[in-house]
Amino acid sequence: MTTQPVLSATDIHKTYVTGDRSVPVLQGAELVLQPGERVALLGPSGSGKSSLLHILAGLDSADQGEVLIAGESMSKASSEGRAILRRTYMGFVYQMHHLLPEFTALENLSIPQRLHGVGKAAADVISADWLMKVGLGHRTEHLPGALSGGERQRVAVARALVNQPRLVLADEPTGNLDQATAQEVMAVLVDLSRQAEVAFMVVTHDRTHLHHFDRVIVLDHGKILAEPTMS
Numbered sequence: 293m294t295t296q297p298v299l300s301a302t303d304i305h306k307t308y309v310t311g312d313r314s315v316p317v318l319q320g321a322e323l324v325l326q327p328g329e330r331v332a333l334l335g336p337s338g339s340g341k342s343s344l345l346h347i348l349a350g351l352d353s354a355d356q357g358e359v360l361i362a363g364e365s366m367s368k369a370s371s372e373g374r375a376i377l378r379r380t381y382m383g384f385v386y387q388m389h390h391l392l393p394e395f396t397a398l399e400n401l402s403i404p405q406r407l408h409g410v411g412k413a414a415a416d417v418i419s420a421d422w423l424m425k426v427g428l429g430h431r432t433e434h435l436p437g438a439l440s441g442g443e444r445q446r447v448a449v450a451r452a453l454v455n456q457p458r459l460v461l462a463d464e465p466t467g468n469l470d471q472a473t474a475q476e477v478m479a480v481l482v483d484l485s486r487q488a489e490v491a492f493m494v495v496t497h498d499r500t501h502l503h504h505f506d507r508v509i510v511l512d513h514g515k516i517l518a519e520p521t522m523s
Protein backbone atom coordinates (compact mmCIF):
# COMPACT_ATOMS: atom_id res chain seq x y z
CA MET A 293 0.00 0.00 0.00
CA THR A 294 1.36 3.41 -0.84
CA THR A 295 0.63 6.30 1.46
CA GLN A 296 0.16 9.84 0.31
CA PRO A 297 3.11 11.97 1.43
CA VAL A 298 2.10 14.83 3.66
CA LEU A 299 4.66 17.01 1.89
CA SER A 300 6.33 16.65 -1.46
CA ALA A 301 8.64 19.28 -2.93
CA THR A 302 10.13 18.72 -6.36
CA ASP A 303 13.00 20.55 -8.05
CA ILE A 304 12.63 23.77 -6.06
CA HIS A 305 14.64 26.70 -7.39
CA LYS A 306 14.82 30.19 -5.88
CA THR A 307 17.13 33.08 -6.71
CA TYR A 308 16.87 36.42 -4.93
CA VAL A 309 17.58 39.43 -7.09
CA THR A 310 18.37 42.73 -5.38
CA GLY A 311 19.61 45.53 -7.59
CA ASP A 312 22.16 44.01 -9.95
CA ARG A 313 23.03 41.17 -7.56
CA SER A 314 21.41 37.79 -7.85
CA VAL A 315 21.82 35.16 -5.16
CA PRO A 316 20.87 31.62 -6.15
CA VAL A 317 19.63 30.04 -2.89
CA LEU A 318 17.67 26.91 -3.82
CA GLN A 319 18.90 24.95 -6.80
CA GLY A 320 16.81 21.83 -7.23
CA ALA A 321 15.87 21.09 -3.62
CA GLU A 322 13.75 17.93 -3.26
CA LEU A 323 11.96 16.64 -0.21
CA VAL A 324 9.26 14.11 0.68
CA LEU A 325 7.76 13.72 4.15
CA GLN A 326 5.59 10.71 4.93
CA PRO A 327 2.77 10.95 7.48
CA GLY A 328 4.16 11.08 10.99
CA GLU A 329 7.77 11.31 9.84
CA ARG A 330 10.19 13.36 11.97
CA VAL A 331 12.96 15.14 10.10
CA ALA A 332 15.69 17.56 11.21
CA LEU A 333 16.99 20.07 8.67
CA LEU A 334 20.55 21.30 9.11
CA GLY A 335 22.60 23.75 7.09
CA PRO A 336 24.88 26.70 7.69
CA SER A 337 23.44 30.13 8.29
CA GLY A 338 22.44 31.66 4.96
CA SER A 339 22.10 28.30 3.20
CA GLY A 340 18.39 28.90 2.51
CA LYS A 341 16.60 26.92 5.23
CA SER A 342 14.13 29.68 6.08
CA SER A 343 13.62 30.42 2.38
CA LEU A 344 12.76 26.76 1.81
CA LEU A 345 10.29 26.72 4.71
CA HIS A 346 8.61 29.88 3.41
CA ILE A 347 8.17 28.23 0.02
CA LEU A 348 6.85 25.00 1.57
CA ALA A 349 4.35 27.11 3.54
CA GLY A 350 3.27 28.98 0.42
CA LEU A 351 4.35 32.29 1.96
CA ASP A 352 6.81 32.82 -0.86
CA SER A 353 6.84 31.33 -4.34
CA ALA A 354 9.60 29.33 -5.96
CA ASP A 355 10.96 30.32 -9.37
CA GLN A 356 10.57 26.71 -10.44
CA GLY A 357 9.34 23.44 -8.96
CA GLU A 358 6.23 22.25 -7.17
CA VAL A 359 5.11 21.83 -3.57
CA LEU A 360 2.29 19.42 -2.74
CA ILE A 361 0.68 19.41 0.71
CA ALA A 362 -1.29 16.21 1.33
CA GLY A 363 -1.41 15.81 -2.45
CA GLU A 364 -2.73 19.30 -3.14
CA SER A 365 -0.64 21.81 -5.06
CA MET A 366 0.54 24.73 -2.96
CA SER A 367 2.43 26.16 -5.93
CA LYS A 368 -0.62 26.35 -8.19
CA ALA A 369 -3.10 27.52 -5.54
CA SER A 370 -4.41 31.08 -5.29
CA SER A 371 -3.36 33.08 -2.25
CA GLU A 372 -6.65 32.12 -0.58
CA GLY A 373 -6.09 28.48 -1.54
CA ARG A 374 -2.63 28.62 0.01
CA ALA A 375 -4.07 30.07 3.22
CA ILE A 376 -6.61 27.24 3.33
CA LEU A 377 -3.89 24.61 2.82
CA ARG A 378 -1.86 26.18 5.65
CA ARG A 379 -4.81 26.32 8.03
CA THR A 380 -6.04 22.84 7.18
CA TYR A 381 -2.83 20.87 7.17
CA MET A 382 0.02 22.84 8.67
CA GLY A 383 1.30 24.25 11.94
CA PHE A 384 4.32 26.52 12.42
CA VAL A 385 6.80 27.35 15.14
CA TYR A 386 9.34 30.12 14.62
CA GLN A 387 12.43 31.28 16.47
CA MET A 388 10.43 34.26 17.72
CA HIS A 389 7.17 33.18 19.34
CA HIS A 390 4.93 35.50 17.24
CA LEU A 391 2.18 35.33 19.86
CA LEU A 392 -0.37 38.14 19.82
CA PRO A 393 0.89 40.37 22.65
CA GLU A 394 -2.47 41.79 23.71
CA PHE A 395 -4.12 38.37 24.10
CA THR A 396 -3.71 35.80 26.87
CA ALA A 397 -2.04 32.43 26.36
CA LEU A 398 -5.52 30.85 26.21
CA GLU A 399 -6.76 33.38 23.64
CA ASN A 400 -3.64 32.87 21.55
CA LEU A 401 -4.71 29.24 21.15
CA SER A 402 -8.43 29.92 20.79
CA ILE A 403 -8.11 32.53 18.03
CA PRO A 404 -6.70 30.14 15.40
CA GLN A 405 -9.44 27.64 16.25
CA ARG A 406 -12.14 30.30 15.90
CA LEU A 407 -10.70 31.17 12.48
CA HIS A 408 -11.06 27.47 11.70
CA GLY A 409 -14.76 27.54 12.62
CA VAL A 410 -14.70 26.22 16.20
CA GLY A 411 -17.15 27.90 18.63
CA LYS A 412 -15.77 29.97 21.51
CA ALA A 413 -16.70 27.65 24.39
CA ALA A 414 -15.29 24.56 22.67
CA ALA A 415 -12.17 26.44 21.56
CA ASP A 416 -11.46 27.62 25.11
CA VAL A 417 -11.77 24.09 26.49
CA ILE A 418 -9.40 22.73 23.83
CA SER A 419 -6.97 25.62 24.45
CA ALA A 420 -6.89 24.95 28.19
CA ASP A 421 -6.22 21.28 27.48
CA TRP A 422 -3.30 22.12 25.18
CA LEU A 423 -1.85 24.52 27.73
CA MET A 424 -1.95 21.65 30.25
CA LYS A 425 -0.17 19.38 27.77
CA VAL A 426 2.69 21.86 27.34
CA GLY A 427 2.93 22.26 31.11
CA LEU A 428 1.26 25.69 31.31
CA GLY A 429 -2.08 24.82 32.90
CA HIS A 430 -1.35 27.53 35.49
CA ARG A 431 -0.60 30.23 32.91
CA THR A 432 -3.80 30.40 30.86
CA GLU A 433 -4.61 34.03 31.68
CA HIS A 434 -1.07 35.38 31.28
CA LEU A 435 -0.19 37.74 28.47
CA PRO A 436 2.89 36.73 26.43
CA GLY A 437 4.85 39.59 28.01
CA ALA A 438 4.37 38.01 31.44
CA LEU A 439 5.75 34.63 30.32
CA SER A 440 9.38 33.50 30.14
CA GLY A 441 10.99 32.79 26.76
CA GLY A 442 10.59 29.05 27.26
CA GLU A 443 6.94 29.42 28.30
CA ARG A 444 6.21 31.55 25.24
CA GLN A 445 7.71 28.86 22.99
CA ARG A 446 5.56 26.25 24.74
CA VAL A 447 2.48 28.30 23.88
CA ALA A 448 3.77 28.58 20.31
CA VAL A 449 4.16 24.77 20.17
CA ALA A 450 0.58 24.32 21.43
CA ARG A 451 -0.67 26.86 18.88
CA ALA A 452 1.06 24.94 16.07
CA LEU A 453 -0.76 21.74 17.07
CA VAL A 454 -4.14 23.04 18.21
CA ASN A 455 -5.90 22.70 14.84
CA GLN A 456 -4.69 19.10 14.41
CA PRO A 457 -2.39 19.67 11.46
CA ARG A 458 -0.81 16.87 9.42
CA LEU A 459 2.53 18.65 9.29
CA VAL A 460 4.45 21.02 11.56
CA LEU A 461 7.32 23.15 10.24
CA ALA A 462 9.59 24.67 12.87
CA ASP A 463 12.35 27.16 12.05
CA GLU A 464 14.97 27.15 14.83
CA PRO A 465 12.22 26.97 17.49
CA THR A 466 14.74 26.84 20.33
CA GLY A 467 17.29 29.24 18.82
CA ASN A 468 16.61 31.99 21.36
CA LEU A 469 16.59 29.78 24.46
CA ASP A 470 19.31 28.71 26.87
CA GLN A 471 20.50 25.13 26.55
CA ALA A 472 18.39 23.59 29.34
CA THR A 473 15.18 25.38 28.27
CA ALA A 474 15.88 24.51 24.63
CA GLN A 475 16.05 20.82 25.53
CA GLU A 476 12.73 21.03 27.38
CA VAL A 477 10.93 22.88 24.60
CA MET A 478 12.26 20.52 21.91
CA ALA A 479 11.16 17.52 24.00
CA VAL A 480 7.64 18.98 24.35
CA LEU A 481 7.44 19.67 20.61
CA VAL A 482 8.63 16.17 19.74
CA ASP A 483 6.50 14.30 22.31
CA LEU A 484 3.27 16.10 21.48
CA SER A 485 3.81 15.84 17.72
CA ARG A 486 4.41 12.11 18.16
CA GLN A 487 1.29 11.63 20.23
CA ALA A 488 -0.72 13.52 17.61
CA GLU A 489 1.01 11.50 14.83
CA VAL A 490 1.93 14.73 13.09
CA ALA A 491 4.83 14.80 10.65
CA PHE A 492 7.32 17.49 11.47
CA MET A 493 10.44 19.08 10.11
CA VAL A 494 12.58 21.13 12.46
CA VAL A 495 15.44 23.43 11.49
CA THR A 496 18.03 23.23 14.25
CA HIS A 497 21.72 23.90 14.76
CA ASP A 498 21.91 21.91 17.94
CA ARG A 499 23.20 18.41 17.31
CA THR A 500 22.12 17.30 20.80
CA HIS A 501 18.53 17.42 19.47
CA LEU A 502 19.13 15.03 16.60
CA HIS A 503 18.29 11.84 18.50
CA HIS A 504 14.63 12.90 18.38
CA PHE A 505 14.43 12.49 14.61
CA ASP A 506 13.94 9.62 12.15
CA ARG A 507 16.08 11.32 9.55
CA VAL A 508 18.53 14.22 9.30
CA ILE A 509 18.85 16.17 6.06
CA VAL A 510 21.18 18.99 5.11
CA LEU A 511 20.65 21.95 2.81
CA ASP A 512 23.91 22.16 0.89
CA HIS A 513 24.48 24.47 -2.08
CA GLY A 514 20.76 24.70 -2.73
CA LYS A 515 20.05 20.98 -2.64
CA ILE A 516 18.79 18.63 0.06
CA LEU A 517 21.22 15.87 0.96
CA ALA A 518 20.90 13.04 3.44
CA GLU A 519 23.15 13.68 6.45
CA PRO A 520 26.31 11.57 6.06
CA THR A 521 26.11 8.70 8.55
CA MET A 522 27.61 9.71 11.85
CA SER A 523 30.21 7.35 13.25
Ligand SMILES: Nc1ncnc2c1ncn2[C@@H]1O[C@H](COP(=O)(O)OP(=O)(O)O)[C@@H](O)[C@H]1O
Nearest residue numbers: 308310315317336337338339340341342343344
Ligand atom coordinates in the same frame (compact mmCIF):
# COMPACT_ATOMS: atom_id res chain seq x y z
N1 LIG B 1 13.71 38.35 0.74
C1 LIG B 1 15.01 38.22 0.44
N2 LIG B 1 15.60 39.06 -0.46
C2 LIG B 1 16.91 38.91 -0.79
N3 LIG B 1 17.72 37.97 -0.29
C3 LIG B 1 17.18 37.12 0.62
C4 LIG B 1 15.81 37.20 1.02
N4 LIG B 1 15.57 36.20 1.91
C5 LIG B 1 16.73 35.55 2.07
N5 LIG B 1 17.71 36.08 1.28
C6 LIG B 1 19.08 35.59 1.15
O1 LIG B 1 19.02 34.22 0.85
C7 LIG B 1 20.04 33.49 1.55
C8 LIG B 1 19.40 32.42 2.42
O2 LIG B 1 18.70 33.02 3.49
P1 LIG B 1 17.84 32.17 4.54
O3 LIG B 1 16.84 31.36 3.79
O4 LIG B 1 17.33 33.10 5.56
O5 LIG B 1 18.96 31.19 5.13
P2 LIG B 1 19.01 30.38 6.51
O6 LIG B 1 17.62 30.32 7.06
O7 LIG B 1 19.54 29.02 6.11
O8 LIG B 1 19.96 31.09 7.39
C9 LIG B 1 20.83 34.53 2.32
O9 LIG B 1 21.94 34.88 1.54
C10 LIG B 1 19.86 35.67 2.46
O10 LIG B 1 20.52 36.88 2.58
Ligand SMILES: [Mg+2]
Nearest residue numbers: 341342343463
Ligand atom coordinates in the same frame (compact mmCIF):
# COMPACT_ATOMS: atom_id res chain seq x y z
MG1 LIG C 1 16.84 30.90 8.87
